[in-house]
Amino acid sequence: MQNAKGSREAISPSSYPADLARNEPTSELLSELVAHLRQNRTLLREGWVTSITEARLLTAMTQEEIFAEATSVYDSYVAALETGTFEALQAYARNLSERIIPRGVETHEVVGIVLLLRDVLARSLFAKYQADFEKLNRILDAYEPAANRIANTVAVGFVQERERVIRQQQEAIRELSTPVLQVRERLLILPIIGVIDPQRARQLTEQLLRGIRTNRAKVVVIDITGVAAMDASVANHLVQTVEASRLLGATVIVTGLSPEIAQTLVTIGVDLGKMNTVGDLQGGIEQAERLLGYKVVPSN
Amino acid sequence: MEVPILKQGQFLIATIQAALSDADLVQLRTALVRQVVRFRSLGVIVDVTAMDVVDSFASRTLLEISRMIRLRGADTVIVGIQPEVAFAMVQLGLTLEDIPTALDLEEGLAYLQQKFTTTD
Amino acid sequence: MTQEAQIPISSDKDVVLARQQGRLLALQLDFSISDATLIAMAISELSRNIVSYAGTGTVILKGIQGSGRIGLMIVAADAGPGIADIALAMRDGFSSSGGLGLGLPGVRRLMDEFDISSEPGRGTTVTGKKWRL
Numbered sequence: 070m071q072n073a074k075g076s077r078e079a080i081s082p083s084s085y086p087a088d089l090a091r092n093e094p095t096s097e098l099l100s101e102l103v104a105h106l107r108q109n110r111t112l113l114r115e116g117w118v119t120s121i122t123e124a125r126l127l128t129a130m131t132q133e134e135i136f137a138e139a140t141s142v143y144d145s146y147v148a149a150l151e152t153g154t155f156e157a158l159q160a161y162a163r164n165l166s167e168r169i170i171p172r173g174v175e176t177h178e179v180v181g182i183v184l185l186l187r188d189v190l191a192r193s194l195f196a197k198y199q200a201d202f203e204k205l206n207r208i209l210d211a212y213e214p215a216a217n218r219i220a221n222t223v224a225v226g227f228v229q230e231r232e233r234v235i236r237q238q239q240e241a242i243r244e245l246s247t248p249v250l251q252v253r254e255r256l257l258i259l260p261i262i263g264v265i266d267p268q269r270a271r272q273l274t275e276q277l278l279r280g281i282r283t284n285r286a287k288v289v290v291i292d293i294t295g296v297a298a299m300d301a302s303v304a305n306h307l308v309q310t311v312e313a314s315r316l317l318g319a320t321v322i323v324t325g326l327s328p329e330i331a332q333t334l335v336t337i338g339v340d341l342g343k344m345n346t347v348g349d350l351q352g353g354i355e356q357a358e359r360l361l362g363y364k365v366v367p368s369n
Numbered sequence: 370m371e372v373p374i375l376k377q378g379q380f381l382i383a384t385i386q387a388a389l390s391d392a393d394l395v396q397l398r399t400a401l402v403r404q405v406v407r408f409r410s411l412g413v414i415v416d417v418t419a420m421d422v423v424d425s426f427a428s429r430t431l432l433e434i435s436r437m438i439r440l441r442g443a444d445t446v447i448v449g450i451q452p453e454v455a456f457a458m459v460q461l462g463l464t465l466e467d468i469p470t471a472l473d474l475e476e477g478l479a480y481l482q483q484k485f486t487t488t489d
Numbered sequence: 490m491t492q493e494a495q496i497p498i499s500s501d502k503d504v505v506l507a508r509q510q511g512r513l514l515a516l517q518l519d520f521s522i523s524d525a526t527l528i529a530m531a532i533s534e535l536s537r538n539i540v541s542y543a544g545t546g547t548v549i550l551k552g553i554q555g556s557g558r559i560g561l562m563i564v565a566a567d568a569g570p571g572i573a574d575i576a577l578a579m580r581d582g583f584s585s586s587g588g589l590g591l592g593l594p595g596v597r598r599l600m601d602e603f604d605i606s607s608e609p610g611r612g613t614t615v616t617g618k619k620w621r622l
Contacts, residue, residue, distance in 0.1 A: 225557060228557065229557045232557065236622065274456060275452065275453075275456065275523055278452035278453075278455060278456060279452050281452070281472070282452055282472065285472055285476070287472075287476075309456075309459040309460065312459040312464050313452075313455040313456050313458070313459045314455075315464075315470060316447075316450045316455040316458060316459070316464070316465060316470050317450060317452065317455055317470070317472055318448070318470045318471035318472040318476055319472075388505055388509065389505075390501055390502055390505060391501035391504075392501070421512065421526065421529065422508055422512075422526065422529045422530055422533055424508075424530055424533040424534060424537065425533075425534060425537065425592055426501070426537060451526075452523075453522055453523040453525075453526040453527075454526055454530075456523065456526075456527075457526050457527045457530040457599065458530075460527065460530075460595060460598045460599050461530060461534065461592055461595035461596070461598075461599065462592070462594075462595050
């Protein structure tokens, strides 16, 4: 038997195409296919689970768990083939992902098991229709685009869920690690350390502004001693932070401005004369206290 | 929708509600100028806490209010700009230039009071 | 994702309506309050441009999907006089409100994707997209 797969042309997976020079319409072929998959459900599912284990996928899950999920996936798979709609499958995929991602299951595993299922089912079709080569070709023609679409849907659903989880975790980390410190009444300090990308800069700005409102801050000291370099877009963010803070009634003092960063600011058009800058953090805090009306008593 | 203007001693307080039309803002400007003259107020607080968007027209009008009131010898303080709104405003380059701003009504009043009692 | 709204723009009241709908749609799409505000501001500016320069036009707001992300698309279109020099209109002076006072550089900063096409005498279409983080 030839390898029929390679010789067939790609069919758009977005809809079930009407068969042209063939005998039965695609939908009838698929009904036949679906019936076959349902009839042999137990056998095929078992074969699939075995191949999953052999391929050393889903090692984070127990056999019972794999079996349970495999049953649901199998049924959803067949239902998608039957109805030609993928919303339910997509919803299920995200649902499944929500369950298995905390278990440590990875993207390549999910893609792997769906492709294994596709192959297990394809092989059973080969076995069933091997006597009728024409029919086998037609059935595979109907099956392949749908099977590929299913694999894609499940993979995308998993990846989306995974990305959502990662975003949530990153957000939580950032919230924990952003230091908007209230050192005195009405005085906030925001020490910025390390490399700042635009997204982080945006997040710092938002947290600072919220902090100004929550703490009723009147002066903010932004210390950038620990920032090595700043590109134009982040420098812009700094200026915008100063301006936005002012709109909330707070004065901003920038401390720790290195000559390089000062240069960057000048390059983007900032009038440093208008920006309130002090050499170091300590000096900045003292000036802030003066602004707030505290008497600064030198320590002996 | 007319913006309510309250008199508090020597100051006027205008509290803006959300969903203000352009015409309402212009009307506020006229009303504030008139009332500053009428009551010889020393300061005006415009409370924009309820404004969920302060766009270019609103910014321009607030600036106009400040200028016109200054011509009548009074100060204007804008209070209550929300953090998200402030962020969006600076992205659009709407900085309200040199108009004094404060966190809220309380801070706005404190600012005006401080300014006008330093002659003690 | 079939949330879509079309708002005819011909007065400042429509500007308010358009940005309120934009804010609502953004919140429905699970954007943060911060981003919903940015979106509302962008819509406000674009709608104002329509009223100021073209008299009438349309704003279309649509929930969109792309590369697995969810976003909001704003299309502001008019059949007005058009912009002769788009480069000038888009010139971003630091903290300025746009070369021609259209605020377009600012709107571009608010959006993740921005596109403008304009033909003098034919009209202008501005498209902006914001993706949910």
